[in-house]
Amino acid sequence: MPSATTSALFTPIKIGQHLLKHRVVLPPMTRMRADDHGNPTEQYAEYYKQRATPGGLLLTEATAISPSAGAFPHTAGIYTNDQIAAWKKVTDAVHEKGGIIFVQIWHGGRASFSFLLPDNQSTVSASDIAIEGNSPFGAPYEKPRALEVEEIKSIIQDFVQAAKNAIAAGFDGVEIHGANGFLVDQFINTSSNKRTDQYGGSIENRTRFALEVVDATTKAIGDDKTAIRLSPWGGFHDMKDDTALATWSYITEQLEKKHPHLAYLHFIEARSDPMTDTPTELKEGEKTETLDPFRALWSGPFISAGNYTYDMKSVFDRAESSPNNLVAIGRAFIANPDLVERLRNNWKLNPYDRATFYTSGPEGYTDYPFYDAKN
Numbered sequence: 001m002p003s004a005t006t007s008a009l010f011t012p013i014k015i016g017q018h019l020l021k022h023r024v025v026l027p028p029m030t031r032m033r034a035d036d037h038g039n040p041t042e043q044y045a046e047y048y049k050q051r052a053t054p055g056g057l058l059l060t061e062a063t064a065i066s067p068s069a070g071a072f073p074h075t076a077g078i079y080t081n082d083q084i085a086a087w088k089k090v091t092d093a094v095h096e097k098g099g100i101i102f103v104q105i106w107h108g109g110r111a112s113f114s115f116l117l118p119d120n121q122s123t124v125s126a127s128d129i130a131i132e133g134n135s136p137f138g139a140p141y142e143k144p145r146a147l148e149v150e151e152i153k154s155i156i157q158d159f160v161q162a163a164k165n166a167i168a169a170g171f172d173g174v175e176i177h178g179a180n181g182f183l184v185d186q187f188i189n190t191s192s193n194k195r196t197d198q199y200g201g202s203i204e205n206r207t208r209f210a211l212e213v214v215d216a217t218t219k220a221i222g223d224d225k226t227a228i229r230l231s232p233w234g235g236f237h238d239m240k241d242d243t244a245l246a247t248w249s250y251i252t253e254q255l256e257k258k259h260p261h262l263a264y265l266h267f268i269e270a271r272s273d274p275m276t277d278t279p280t281e282l283k284e285g286e287k288t289e290t291l292d293p294f295r296a297l298w299s300g301p302f303i304s305a306g307n308y309t310y311d312m313k314s315v316f317d318r319a320e321s322s323p324n325n326l327v328a329i330g331r332a333f334i335a336n337p338d339l340v341e342r343l344r345n346n347w348k349l350n351p352y353d354r355a356t357f358y359t360s361g362p363e364g365y366t367d368y369p370f371y372d373a374k375n
């Protein structure tokens with residue numbers, strides 16, 4: 001591994017208005033420790049503060065843009081004054097340490113459940129197609145209702161309001177959750193979008209919702225405070241697109257053309273599956289499923305995520321080989337609050353404990369040990 005003094009991983013890069021001091025990013029990770037009203041609890045400030053470094057970028061867990069947007073129990077929102085006030089404690093704590101923090105703004109669409117939504121309302125999506133089988137939490141997925149065009153416009157406004165709330169809460173920007181089979185992704189993929197109106201069919205139509213969310217959000221808070229996460233090769237929540245390379249190339253080209261000054265684009269690598277504990281190799285015929293084509297179409301900062309947890313050398317290599325790249329490391333950052341220092345010094349890592357990813361309380365959240373040379 002190259003040493004921290006020579007590695008590209010520890011060279012500065014500009015994100016929006018911020019000059020980062022290194023390229024190690026905390027990716028969005030749902031930990032389900034909010035209270036019953038979607039307020040971040042006191043532990044949140046501690047968790048994010050532990051992981052903050054001077055000039056380091058943190059992304060929050062997926063955060064609901066409205067009462068109808070959450071998809072798991074005890075996830076946080078950013079649509080009430082109390083939530084904004086609670087998030088302010090988190091952003092203050094991160095800023096005190098010189099860190100930069102974006103909130104991931106999210107609508108779950110058909111990955112949600114009626115019992116999580118106001119008045120037991122039906123889940124919604126691009127089309128009325130359910131995700132096959134049961135959720136990781138046991139319940140069978142429900143058949144969603146296809147959104148009307150006016151409802152799509154209203155959800156875009158929910159993204160805008162969430163972005164404004166994020167700025168009021170002291171966030172440095174927002175990352176639109178366009179990945180992992182949630183609502184924005186459900187519009188993009190052919191497996192979940194069978195619409196015949198202007199939001200379905202052609203690549204231009206399937207990507208319209210994602211690009212309209214970006215247009216509206218940037219108009220409200222600025223390009224340099226807006227980013228989007230995408231997963232072209234992802235299979236979560238039954239995602240499958242017949243034209244994946246062309247679809248996400250189109251999105252990237254459109255963003256490069258209309259919003260070249262977005263804070264960053266965040267892409268997830270093929271076969272990234274944080275639900276398992278071993279990396280899934282690309283099979284013969286899948287080797288072309290890399291992020292290179294999208295990276296080549298984007299001139300700004302580019303975050304790669306997925307499977308870097310397994311191999312810290314791959315983190316250094318990615319930064320070395322891709323000049324505008326940052327690297328998001330998920331599960332290893334859960335288990336190592338001082339991951340950046342451990343990488344800088346080539347210190348050994350704590351293993352993560354999957355059993356506490358989604359429990360409540362500090363165990364597996366804020367109690368992972370910092371490096372101690374004596375242990």
Ligand SMILES: Cc1cc2nc3c(=O)[nH]c(=O)nc-3n(C[C@H](O)[C@H](O)[C@H](O)COP(=O)(O)O)c2cc1C
Pocket residue numbers: 027028029030031061062104177179180229268272273274305306307308309310328329330331332357
């Ligand atoms: C516990 C857990 C929760 C996650 N929650 C989110 C989320 O809220 N939003 C999101 O975009 N990705 C989420 N992910 C995916 C991570 O951001 C990341 O892409 C993934 O863990 C792959 O990186 P890794 O291999 O370094 O862990 C989650 C992953 C884990 C392990």
